[in-house]
Amino acid sequence: MxxxxxxxxxxxxxxxxxxxxxxxxxxxxxxxxxxxxxxxxxxxxxxxxxxxxxxxxxxxxxxxxxxxxxxxxxxxxxxxxxxxxxxxxxxxxxxxxxxxxxxxxxxxxxxxxxxxxxxxxxxxxxxPLSSLLTAPRLRIPNIEDIEARLRSLELDEPIETREDLLAFYHPNVLTKVCNLRQYFIDRRAAQANDSIDDWIQMVATNRLTGHSPGFFSVYTMPPNQAVSVDSQMKINEKRKQTPPERDIIAIILKKSRALMKEIDxxxxxxLSNSASRxxxxxxxxxxxxxxxxxxxxxxxxxxxxxxxxAYELDNWLRCWFNGINPGDVxxxxxxxxxxxxxxxxxxxxxxxxxxxxxxxxxxxxxxxxxxxxxxxxxxxxxxxxxxxxxxxxxxxxxxxxxxxxxxxxxxxxxxxxxxxxxxxxxxx
Ligand SMILES: C[S@@+](CC[C@H](N)C(=O)[O-])C[C@H]1O[C@@H](n2cnc3c(N)ncnc32)[C@H](O)[C@@H]1O
Structure with a gap:
């Protein structure tokens, strides 16, 4: 002291x-x-x-x-x-x-x-992204509940998607990402989200884009430095790549396990004691x-x-996924x-x-x-x-x-x- x-x-x-x-x-x-x-x-x-x-x-x-x-x-x-x-x-x-x-x-x-x-x-x-990324790690749900919740969601339902995001995602992946996004928006609007939803939302936000198969997207920048759609199209052209199919549930579970790995x-x-205070x-x-x-x-x-x-530019995709208007921040x-x-x-x-x-x-x-x-x-x-x-x-x-x-x-x-x-x- x-x-x-x-x-x-x-x-x-x-x-x-x-x-x-x-x-x-x-x-x-x-x-x-x-x-x-x-x-x-x-x-x-x-x-x-x-x-x-x-x-x-x-x-x-x-x-x-x-x-x-x-x-x-x-x-x-x-x-x-x-x-x-x-x-x-x-x-x-x-x-x-x-x-x-x-x-x-x-x-x-x-x-x-x-x-x-x-x-x-x-x-x-x-x-507001900051609380979305922090709070769930103070209230860690168990992995079985996360998996059960993920498997209970209808992620393949037809849904209006943002076509420009096909620069990052395979069409099937984009449908899943849009369904997941809508699920979180609805749950929050109804104040029905629980610690399992919050955890999945945090991990999904973190897996939106990146440079390995551990992310939902084709090769790009990490999710905190999201490039624009135009830049992504250039990256795709240069690397001769098209967005691949991804198993987003498996990706979320893998990252969840990695985050929890050292929590005894x-x-x-x-954590749960401090979360309540x-x-x-x-x-x-x-x-x-x-x-x-x-x-x-x-x-x-x-x-x-x-x-x-440029946090605002960097975070445009994370903001979109979480229903945040960057102009309000x-x-x-x-x-x-x-x-x-x-x-x-x-x-x-x-x-x-x-x-x-x-x-x-x-x-x-x-x-x-x-x-x-x-x-x-x-x-x-x-x-x-x-x-x-x-x-x-x-x-x-x-x-x-x-x-x-x-x-x-x-x-x-x-x-x-x-x-x-x-x-x-x-x-x-
Ligand atoms: C250098 S980062 C902090 C990073 C943090 N130490 C960490 O390890 O993640 C600065 C943060 O300040 C936030 N910020 C900017 N203006 C702010 C304000 N007026 N009040 C509170 N936070 C603000 C940004 O959103 C950003 O998250």
Whole structure:
């Protein structure tokens, strides 16, 4: 657990300072400084940002040296982070039963990891696809029930299809996809959908398009980067391919088994216990009246970054399948750094409201790409202006001995496999 006793931190410039005989690290900063789990020592630098001297800890803190994350995470989503990232902070900054929140939930990486660790998951995302992809994995039905439900559906009934989608699907597959889609739309409209329907909808959404026979479509891009119909026709022409017949029930069952493979009865219990206390919102995270004041112990988000990731274009097919009009979803895609910083200040004000005193935000600010803007230079003043304490920056770099020179105050070159996290705290 972190606390206020970070004496000595400001004088420290080399990692060896942490290797004093202080015994077990008392604070997160202590632990980061002394960290050498994967055989490398931490590099510590100081960045002067917005009049603050902020310690920056660089090491390989997670990923390559660790066992793989639980397969339950393996739902594709553009710009998702690795589960090891939220796990690192959840393990160190929360206890079982604490609330862990992600205001930019995406595929729900933070929530699933929090639930697997016995925390209470909460999330928000302005894109309704996010809840559709996250909630079912907190309430996992059993595979026999999924199979029985799938086999009970009339997927070969004649139905009006979107002819242009024949660029992706064999006509028989398209009929099945359209019937499945209509089934979910009807069940939701009647509020009759249950956890089995929700699970199938999530898996089917994930299997819509991809590059292997494990997807419903002919070879194409993964479902989170759906190409346009025109581009798909060009791909088909170039590869001399026509969409093949697929057994969509078998595909859904196979992916379901893969997702559940590592869930043992204990984890199933943790998930269902946390599911009953979870909260998932589909709205903009700068205004979340559903979340109580002073209720959250840890927030682990990764915001939409300055560079444009065209979520709306990427997700057109997923939106169609789920009856979502992409035009109704107003994702933040802010290119101007000052405007982005102002939005993040609003988000931080809201996060400060919901955080418990002493609660933390581990705010991921992405990789350096072509190095023009370091997002922490915008995030640190935003957090400070919102009344949060800026504690430190963590840089997880699997190759940091090669790239560490770029983390100083000097130039920014391309980072590799790098995450940068600004740690903020609400005063106790
Ligand atoms: C970088 S992604 C987060 C990915 C997530 N960490 C994961 O592992 O899947 C950013 C997310 O912010 C969401 N978003 C954009 N504007 C938002 C807003 N105003 N409020 C809440 N979420 C928003 C996008 O829909 C997207 O899912």
């Amino acid at each position: 972190d606390d206020d006793s970070e004496q000595g931190l400001l004088n420290m410039t080399v990692p060896s300072v942490w290797k004093t005989k202080r015994g077990k690290p008392k604070t997160l900063a202590d632990e980061l400084g002394a960290f050498e789990e994967f055989g490398k020592e931490t590099i510590v630098l100081y960045n002067q940002i917005a009049g603050l001297s902020v310690p920056v800890f660089i090491n390989e803190f997670w990923t390559s040296g660790q066992r793989q994350a639980n397969k339950l995470h393996e739902i594709s989503y553009r710009a998702c982070f690795k589960p090891q990232l939220p796990k690192f902070f959840i393990d160190r900054l929360t206890e079982a039963g604490d609330v862990v929140y992600d205001p930019f939930m995406g595929r729900g990486t933070t929530l699933i990891e929090a639930a697997l660790l016995g925390r209470v998951p909460m999330g928000c995302d302005i894109n 009865p204990d984890q199933q219990g943790l 979870s909260l998932l919102l589909a709205r903009s995270c700068d205004d979340t009246p559903e979340i109580a004041h002073d209720s959250v112990s840890l927030v682990v988000p990764s915001p939409p970054f300055l560079k444009i990731v 107003h994702l933040w895609q802010i290119q101007d750094p000052a405007a982005w910083q102002a939005k993040m200040t609003d988000v931080f004000r809201e996060l400060r409201r919901v955080l418990k005193p002493g609660g933390h935000i581990a705010f991921e600010v992405g990789e350096i790409s072509h190095g023009k803007i370091k997002l922490e230079d915008l995030v640190i003043p935003a957090g400070h202006d919102a009344g949060l304490e800026v504690r430190l920056v963590v840089i997880n770099d699997q190759d940091f001995t090669k790239t560490s020179n770029c983390w100083g105050v000097s130039n920014q070159t391309k980072g590799t496999n790098t995450n940068r996290i600004v740690l903020l705290r609400k005063a106790s």
